[in-house]
Amino acid sequence: MKFTCAQNELNTNLSLVSRAVPSRPNHPVLGNVLFVADEEKGEISLTAFDLSLGIKTSFQATVSESGTVTLPAKLLNDIVSRLSDGEITLVVEEQDDAEEQILATLTSVSGRFQLRGMLATEFPQLPSIENGETIILPITALTEGLKASLFAASTDETKQVLTGVHLTGTPDSLEFAATDGHRLSVVQTPLEEAETSNITQGFGVTIPARTLRELERILSVNQTTDLVTLRVDEGQIIFEIGDQKLTSRKLEGAYPAYQQLIPKKFDRSVTLERKRLLSSLERVAVLADQKNNLVKFSLDGDKGQLTLSVESPDLGSAKELMPAEMSGDNTDIAFNVKYLMDGLKALPASQISMQLNESTQPVIFSPLDGLKMTYLVMPVQIRN
Amino acid sequence: MKFTCAQNELNTNLSLVSRAVPSRPNHPVLGNVLFVADEEKGEISLTAFDLSLGIKTSFQATVSESGTVTLPAKLLNDIVSRLSDGEITLVVEEQDDAEEQILATLTSVSGRFQLRGMLATEFPQLPSIENGETIILPITALTEGLKASLFAASTDETKQVLTGVHLTGTPDSLEFAATDGHRLSVVQTPLEEAETSNITQGFGVTIPARTLRELERILSVNQTTDLVTLRVDEGQIIFEIGDQKLTSRKLEGAYPAYQQLIPKKFDRSVTLERKRLLSSLERVAVLADQKNNLVKFSLDGDKGQLTLSVESPDLGSAKELMPAEMSGDNTDIAFNVKYLMDGLKALPASQISMQLNESTQPVIFSPLDGLKMTYLVMPVQIRN
Known part of the structure; x- marks a missing residue:
């Protein structure tokens, strides 16, 4: 096998497949990347496979001799990523004897690296799908x-x-x-x-x-x-x-x-500014108890106001207010603040709606416009 | 105690002193920051102290009531850093009863936080130097x-x-x-x-x-x-x-x-490009044995060339070449590659000199011009 390619091409493709190399391979060959050089196509393909996840990629190169080999992924990645721009040549000599060591020689403008490889025949095949x-x-x-x-x-x-x-x-x-x-x-x-x-x-x-x-x-x-x-x-x-x-x-x-978990009807609906709610939650979360992470929402339709509060007997308390357009009766409801923050970060809208029934029933957050997303959170019971 | 200041002012100064707050304080008060508000000077000072390292800083604020308190550093830092720009007011009520809890109230435009504090009298004094x-x-x-x-x-x-x-x-x-x-x-x-x-x-x-x-x-x-x-x-x-x-x-x-470790006379002197040497070392280091981290320098004055090589019986080998102006006899010498890289990163010059005697004696790296720096490294014996 012998080919020449650009450093950045090899680097990008190696990094990409390396994500499927297990950090502690069950078998040594799984810590390697499979190289297949095809002279006719002028193409190199790289494959990594942890027996569950597999990644294969290919790129153009000057292949002067077709061949296959597997090389240690981390080591090769560490070397190639540190090489400067320019051409890299990779050569694996034909073996005369099956007992012989496989040595790959990587040459760049600054020097030469020799790495121990393993036979491509030892590398497991990626699953293929014939009838699907x-x-x-x-x-x-x-x-x-x-x-x-x-x-x-x-x-x-x-x-x-x-x-x-x-x-x-x-x-x-x-x-x-x-x-x-x-x-x-x-x-x-x-x-x-x-x-x-x-x-x-x-x-x-x-x-x-x-x-x-x-x-x-x-x-x-x-x-x-x-x-x-x-x-x-x-x-x-x-x-x-x-x-x-x-x-x-x-x-x-x-x-x-x-689908059957998502309520079809709601007694209350609130419109909120997503970013403002998220930053308030991030602040009050600092005081939330590490065990239950509880934040209380107090909804007041008459004042058009949402109050967030957190009480921690050991640390102190926090209270933040924000405007909230609301229909339905006033109520208090509590959540795990982490679940709320996760969902608010992912909701792709500046205005969101929060729909709810009783304070023990699932609550739905959704964007006012744009993507059709439904984020359901189970409330936490408030101890009185 | 009562004062008002800008969020970014409090945030910057809290982050600064927090570096002296131990992550696992031996005594609870050492996990706190000491606040001293001085109405006359219109100044707040913050102090943190882990009994070995202490940091004190002060900044201007609108102080309407002088006073002192200590507040939990991490918690306060987490809250203040998440507040938006604008004014912050911090109030600690006078205590009627020494048994009473100390509660500090921090008010921003978006809400209110209450934190448990401890008496400033419990906070250890920073060392001062009278006669030094x-x-x-x-x-x-x-x-x-x-x-x-x-x-x-x-x-x-x-x-x-x-x-x-x-x-x-x-x-x-x-x-x-x-x-x-x-x-x-x-x-x-x-x-x-x-x-x-x-x-x-x-x-x-x-x-x-x-x-x-x-x-x-x-x-x-x-x-x-x-x-x-x-x-x-x-x-x-x-x-x-x-x-x-x-x-x-x-x-x-x-x-x-x-000073007596630094040789006064050298048999050999080599001029090298610092960055080029450093990147070559970073590459060959990938193959260096994790135990001894050995890299071999082969100096050839006739060719004007330095060859770096690393041999790892398990992984493979690496060899890089670079130009080197040299006086004195050719020689081989080996180093722990980590020590070399540390020094080369710190040497503030594009051209450096490497001065050496025998391959068992200390080697000196220094900048060709600029700062007067001497970096001495002990070589490692090469096993033959």
Whole structure:
């Protein structure tokens, strides 16, 4: 194998796939990146795979000898990222003897590095999908949906299906849902007809949040395409973004029937300025008890005013006021301040509505206009 | 106590003194900041003290009632830093009963916070120096000296006097020295006559590196003065920087006679480009064994070339070349790459000289022009 490419090209692509290299690989070869050099196509492909998440990317290079090798990801990344701009040549000699060590030689203008590699045949194959469903999605819709849902997924690995985001296709939109049992975020991003035509009725898949965070990262640097292809079969999913491919297992198990948790009718509705509410919460949260993180909302429709208060027997107390347009009877209701702040950061609007019934029933926050997002939070009981 | 001030004024000064608040205070009051409001001067002073390092600062405010209190540093800092621009009023009611809780009320445009305080009488006094030596130092000299010496101090708390920087006054300069036993940095910053006239012959003090790092931080944001006053007595030192005061214990014990470690004569002298050497070292260091961090220098005067090489039996090898003007015989010498990189980062010059004798004797790096700095590194024996 022998190829020459630009330092920044190799650096960018190595960093990208390195996200799928486990920090403590079960098998040494999983700590490596698979290199495939194709002389005919003038192309290098890099693959990393932790047996759950896989990332593959490819880029143009001057390949003078096709070949394959796997090289230690972290070490190579550390070297290549420190090299100055310019050309890099990577050579792996043909082996005469299977027992022989594989040595890759990386040459740059300033010097020469030799790294021990392993045979490409030892590297596990990325899953492929032959007979599955294929959906084409616009990057804008995907990015919006992820931003407004991912934060609400559970980080508790024992909660299985809740550690993912559930995607369902409806005739004119793609719906993202994530919940950790305390709060729920549901987002509908509209799809053009051409894109939805390929979503079968009843399509649904739960994808690990970790995979989707990597997808978010890839989408944020992508400059080559507007569309993402999603392939799904019984056990696996694949996202294809231009020259990049992200593979992942699906999360098994039925996703909770979250739609039935969202109240259809409300006794009270309040309009609030999102940023002002968020900064007030950030301040009063400083005094919230670390155990229950409780903040009390006192809604006064006559005064058109929301009062936030926090009481901590050990530390002190905090009270902030802000204007609030309200319909319905005055009431007090309490929340875990962390859940509120998470949702307010993700709500993509300057004005938001808060809809509620009794102080023990779920509360809905949603943007007044723009994206269709429903953020449900369970209130906390106020001890008297 | 009652005063009103600007949010950014209180915020800046609180952050500054908070550096002296211990993260795990031995006594609750040490987790607090001492407030002293002086109606006559229209001034607030803040003090924090961990019994070793103390910081005091003061600023102008509208004081309508003099008084004192101590308030929880972290909590107050977290609240004040999250408040928006504008006026803040802080009130502590007079107590009728010594048993009563002390409650401070902080009011901003958006709301009201109440915090539990403690009596100012419980707060330990900062050390003061009545009969000691007083030296006036220019901030520029102090900043240069700290940057070029602090990094070489030991971080091993058991090494006592080596965890500090040793300052000595000579007739026309202030000398900074720091060593951890493996390398030594000595810097002379020139002083104007007016400044040195107040340094007594034989002046010397060892100051904890931690104190000097705080001093560096204070100097970097200071905009009010060009001079620092240093007061020294048997056990304590005080730096006065405009309205700010930094107090610290001195480090006890005789500082090593480092001047006699520096060779006076050299067999070989090499001129090198600092940045180029540093980036080469950063790359080859990736392959250096984590235990001994060894990099080998091969000096070839005929070719005018320095070759850096690293061999790691497990990972591979690295070799980089660079031009080097050299006098004296060719030789090989090895170093701990970390010590070299630390020194090269601090050397304030684009061209540096490396002076050496045999490959077991100390090596000196120094700038070709500018600041008078001597960086000594002990080589490591090369196993053959």
